[in-house]
Amino acid sequence: MERFIDRLIDEFDSGKLGRREFCETMALATAVLASGGAAANAAPQRGFTMLGVNHISYQCPDYRVARDFYRDVFGMQVLNDKGMGRANLAFGPAPDSGGNFLVVHNPGNNPRPPTQGLVDHICFTVANWNEPQIKAELAAQGLAQRSRGGNGTMRVIDPFDFDVQFGNHIAENINEP
Amino acid sequence: MKAFVASKLDDYSKGKISRRQLLESLTVAAAATAATGGAQAAPAPNRALKAALVNHISYQCPDLRRVADWYSRVFNMEQVTYPSEPSQIGMPFGRRNQKPLGVTANDVPTSYIVVRTRNPNGTAADKGALARPASRAVIEHVAYTVADFDRDRAAAELRALGVQNVRNGGLYSLHMADPFGFDIQLSGVANNAITDGA
Numbered sequence: 001m002e003r004f005i006d007r008l009i010d011e012f013d014s015g016k017l018g019r020r021e022f023c024e025t026m027a028l029a030t031a032v033l034a035s036g037g038a039a040a041n042a043a044p045q046r047g048f049t050m051l052g053v054n055h056i057s058y059q060c061p062d063y064r065v066a067r068d069f070y071r072d073v074f075g076m077q078v079l080n081d082k083g084m085g086r087a088n089l090a091f092g093p094a095p096d097s098g099g100n101f102l103v104v105h106n107p108g109n110n111p112r113p114p115t116q117g118l119v120d121h122i123c124f125t126v127a128n129w130n131e132p133q134i135k136a137e138l139a140a141q142g143l144a145q146r147s148r149g150g151n152g153t154m155r156v157i158d159p160f161d162f163d164v165q166f167g168n169h170i171a172e173n174i175n176e177p
Numbered sequence: 178m179k180a181f182v183a184s185k186l187d188d189y190s191k192g193k194i195s196r197r198q199l200l201e202s203l204t205v206a207a208a209a210t211a212a213t214g215g216a217q218a219a220p221a222p223n224r225a226l227k228a229a230l231v232n233h234i235s236y237q238c239p240d241l242r243r244v245a246d247w248y249s250r251v252f253n254m255e256q257v258t259y260p261s262e263p264s265q266i267g268m269p270f271g272r273r274n275q276k277p278l279g280v281t282a283n284d285v286p287t288s289y290i291v292v293r294t295r296n297p298n299g300t301a302a303d304k305g306a307l308a309r310p311a312s313r314a315v316i317e318h319v320a321y322t323v324a325d326f327d328r329d330r331a332a333a334e335l336r337a338l339g340v341q342n343v344r345n346g347g348l349y350s351l352h353m354a355d356p357f358g359f360d361i362q363l364s365g366v367a368n369n370a371i372t373d374g375a
Contacts, residue, residue, distance in 0.1 A: 048251065050271070076228060119359075127285050128284065161310040169283075
């Protein structure tokens with residue numbers, strides 16, 4: 001770690017790294033150090049070390065409808081909504097410390113052509129899982145008919161018929177298939 | 178941590194502390210933060226349904242092996258196969274039982290990508306998945322956070338790995354195409370819900 005910080009200071013001194021970048025890099029490095037051991041911090045020979053999902057870009061006919069749905073149903077925080085056809089919906093850890101976000105946006109002027117690969121659903125982890133209460137909240141929001149599942153994993157169809165799954169750490173855990 | 182780093186950096190810039198003192202204080206602070214568990218998770222919500230993190234992204238494509246190998250080659254991701262589900266491969270972010278970045282809670286597991294090749298004539302589960310109403314929303318791209326991100330270095334590395342359609346995505350990120358043309362963005366934590374679109 002000391003060598004890493006030493007190199008950062010060099011880059012700061014030489015003007016390669018700004019004050020903001022320095023602080024962000026230090027915060028990230030500390031978070032990485034906290035979340036894993038030495039092996040996890042070792043740089044790979046080739047390619048990259050994945051830390052996680054940054055964001056998911058969700059395109060729909062009216063971003064305001066999606067914004068309100070994900071805010072109200074999944075408790076996401078609306079950020080950077082300037083009324084210009086897009087908004088960020090933050091969730092999880094702090095935005096600069098591993099937090100995820102959904103970018104909901106209207107179609108742009110140059111939409112990407114369809115591809116052979118596609119994301120057919122996304123799944124969110126819900127902590128402190130309380131299934132009766134979750135079902136009650138969905139019903140209170142008029143989503144009882146658009147949701148299904150149980151025993152730690154459920155699905156809800158969003159206003160644009162996109163399939164959204166959510167579950168707890170027992171039912172949806174790659175380390176415990 | 179960030180405020181502490183900013184404060185020490187200011188002291189150093191103004192000549193109040195030496196380079197050695199800066200190095201020592203940051204090293205000690207980083208070690209102390211790591212020892213106490215790092216960034217804290219958001220406080221427990223008083224609502225039951227609240228997204229804590231992406232659990233997984235389900236990606237459908239014509240050839241799951243080709244995509245899984247691509248992710249393993251470019252992002253050093255492990256592959257988890259399911260004996261009962263030969264048409265899917267899971268790829269976790271990070272090593273087994275390692276906590277996700279910024280998470281301290283014990284009930285928020287590692288995020289992962291699950292790659293699937295759906296077979297219209299396949300199992301009931303496959304057919305059920307296809308029976309959903311057609312979505313009017315599309316996931317246009319997915320962005321991943323990688324360690325030690327530097328845009329120029331990352332672009333050179335991606336091109337050296339033979340990745341197609343590598344291009345800049347604003348100040349803090351890159352975009353690229355996966356083997357089936359799906360758009361993937363790459364950044365460090367500097368690209369986040371506050372800076373993106375600000």
